[in-house]
Each structure stands twice: as C-alpha cells, then as structure tokens.
Amino acid sequence: MSLETVNRKTQKKWVKELRTLWICGGLQIIAITIVLSLGLPQAEWVLAVLLATLLILAIGVQLESYYRTQNLIYRQDEQALDLVRELFQQNSAQRRQDYRQTEALFSIFSLLKLNHPLPSMREWAISPDLGALIISLVHEHKPKLVVEASSGISTLIAAYCLQQIGEGSVVSLEHEAQFADLSRDQVARHSLQNIAKVIHAPLVPVTIADQTWQWYDIAPHLGILQPIDLLIIDGPPGDLQHQSRYPALPMLFSALSEDAIVVLDDGDRADEQAIVTRWQQEFPGIQVQRIANEKGAFVLRVRKSL
Numbered sequence: 671m672s673l674e675t676v677n678r679k680t681q682k683k684w685v686k687e688l689r690t691l692w693i694c695g696g697l698q699i700i701a702i703t704i705v706l707s708l709g710l711p712q713a714e715w716v717l718a719v720l721l722a723t724l725l726i727l728a729i730g731v732q733l734e735s736y737y738r739t740q741n742l743i744y745r746q747d748e749q750a751l752d753l754v755r756e757l758f759q760q761n762s763a764q765r766r767q768d769y770r771q772t773e774a775l776f777s778i779f780s781l782l783k784l785n786h787p788l789p790s791m792r793e794w795a796i797s798p799d800l801g802a803l804i805i806s807l808v809h810e811h812k813p814k815l816v817v818e819a820s821s822g823i824s825t826l827i828a829a830y831c832l833q834q835i836g837e838g839s840v841v842s843l844e845h846e847a848q849f850a851d852l853s854r855d856q857v858a859r860h861s862l863q864n865i866a867k868v869i870h871a872p873l874v875p876v877t878i879a880d881q882t883w884q885w886y887d888i889a890p891h892l893g894i895l896q897p898i899d900l901l902i903i904d905g906p907p908g909d910l911q912h913q914s915r916y917p918a919l920p921m922l923f924s925a926l927s928e929d930a931i932v933v934l935d936d937g938d939r940a941d942e943q944a945i946v947t948r949w950q951q952e953f954p955g956i957q958v959q960r961i962a963n964e965k966g967a968f969v970l971r972v973r974k975s976l
C-alpha cells in the first residue's frame with residue numbers, strides 16, 4: 671500500500687469524524703438556546719431534564735469523536751512509519767543485490783579480455799553473477815562443446831572463456847530471428863565468430879510422454895549439437911507456456927557427454943523448480959545444486975556412466 675493510499679483513506683475517515691464533531695456542537699448550541707429561551711426557572715421540569723440529557727449525550731458523542739480523531743492521526747502515523755520501514759528494507763535489499771552484481775561485474779571484466787563493450791545485463795539478459803558462474807564452470811570443466819537454449823550475453827561470455835582456454839565452441843539456439851541476428855552481430859563485434867555460432871531455431875511443437883510443448887527445431891542441426899559438455903538453459907521464455915524449459919533435458923539428454931554439466935537460469939521461479947524436480951525423477955543419475963544468485967540457478971551434474 672502506498673503512502674498516498676494510506677493518506678487518502680485516513681482523510682475520508684477524518685472528514686466523517688469532523689462532521690460528527692460539528693453536528694454535536696450544533697446540537698449543544700440548539701439545546702442551550704432552547705433552555706435560555708424558555709427561561710429555566712419557569713420551565714417544565716421534564717423538558718429541562720430531557721434537554722440536560724441531550725446536552726450530556728452530545729458532549730459524550732463529541733468527546734468520543736475527538737478521541738477517534740486522535741486515534742486516526744496516531745494510526746496514520748503508525749502506518750506511514752511502517753511504510754517507511756518497509757521501503758527502507760526493500761531499498762537496502764536492493765542495494766545489497768546491486769553491490770553483489772557490481773562485484774560479479776568486476777570479476778567478469780578482470781577475467782575476460784573484452785574486444786568490445788558487453789551489452790547491458792539483468793532484465794531480459796543474464797545477471798552478472800550468472801555470468802561469473804559460467805566463467806568458473808567453463809574454466810573448471812573445459813567443455814569442448816557448449817550448447818545454449820537462447821542466445822545473448824551468455825553466448826559472448828562462454829565464447830570468451832573458450833578463447834582463453836584455447837579450444838571448444840559454443841552453439842546457441844535462438845527462436846527469434848531478430849534476436850538471432852542481434853546476437854550474431856554481437857558475436858562479430860567481439861570477434862568471436864570462430865568460436866560461437868548462433869542458430870535461428872524457431873519453436874515447433876514437440877511431444878514428450880503425451881504432452882506437447884513449443885521448443886527449438888533442432889532436427890536440422892543435430893550434427894553439430896553433440897556431444898554437449900555444458901548445456902546452458904535460459905529459454906524459451908518462461909511466460910510462453912507451463913514449464914517452458916522442461917523439454918531441454920528430454921530433448922538433449924542423449925546428446926549430453928558422459929559427465930555433462932547443465933545450468934538452468936531463473937531458479938527462483940516455481941516453474942523452474944518444478945522442472946528440476948521432474949528431471950530428477952526422470953533422470954535419476956543427475957546431481958542437483960541450487961545456486962542462490964540474483965535470479966536463482968540450478969547446476970546439474972550428469973553421470974551417465976553410473
């Protein structure tokens with residue numbers, strides 16, 4: 671609730687209470703005027719008692735109204751304070767997160783020798799902390815083939831790492847033609863064409879265990895999609911369909927190398943968590959690690975030889 675809403679609500683109550691205050695004041699004046707005009711000594715006793723009762727009641731209601739008004743002011747202050755506290759907490763959590771992403775950016779910039787500025791991260795793109803995780807996984811596992819579901823900054827980061835290592839390539843599946851072009855353009859600007867290939871793979875219906883999803887059309891590209899040592903799953907978009915990224919493992923499991931690593935972004939979303947649970951049931955050999963980074967992520971270790 672915003673401070674404005676709290677104020678508007680309290681203002682309405684205020685107006686009501688003030689109106690009561692004024693009506694009671696008016697009643698008191700009328701009562702006093704009647705008493706004076708009757709000339710109290712000659713007045714009927716019954717009438718005098720009634721008027722006195724009315725006067726007392728009016729004073730009581732007036733006091734009650736005054737009390738409620740004060741209470742409203744107090745409550746308004748309390749609500750405003752709660753709001754300020756909540757905003758402060760949100761702000762400090764955001765600042766902590768921003769700081770972590772800045773730290774990750776420093777790692778990225780010191781570990782990669784960039785030929786061109788990187789496009790903006792976060793929002794539609796990966797966050798810097800996932801970029802740093804990709805760098806450390808590539809350096810640790812030295813994959814010969816990295817395959818990505820969705821292209822972007824992750825394509826550039828993975829390609830830069832492989833360039834440093836001296837071998838390996840990236841194949842990135844992109845369902846949107848315009849973004850495939852944009853990513854290809856970025857790959858060229860960073861002089862990584864020899865390492866990274868962006869494929870426009872439009873979404874087509876795929877049926878897995880009687881359920882149909884929209885997923886990348888990989889049929890024409892199967893030759894260059896295996897064996898996958900590192901699979902990075904960041905597409906198709908989560909809002910496209912229920913458990914949008916589920917098909918990645920059933921569709922590509924046979925193409926994974928013996929000890930492949932799989933990274934799934936957006937692990938804080940309920941859909942991604944359900945997808946991982948489903949994969950664990952369907953592919954019992956995989957080890958799952960949950961990463962508490964900005965968007966949440968999962969790192970899965972496949973052990974086909976077990």
Ligand SMILES: C[S@@+](CC[C@H](N)C(=O)[O-])C[C@H]1O[C@@H](n2cnc3c(N)ncnc32)[C@H](O)[C@@H]1O
Nearest residue numbers: 794795796820821822823824825846849904905
């Ligand atoms: C979650 S994003 C992919 C992010 C990518 N893995 C990265 O590291 O930047 C999913 C989709 O966003 C779309 N996308 C790519 N470039 C974009 C851009 N510059 N602006 C908006 N959307 C973009 C693409 O269709 C991509 O498949």
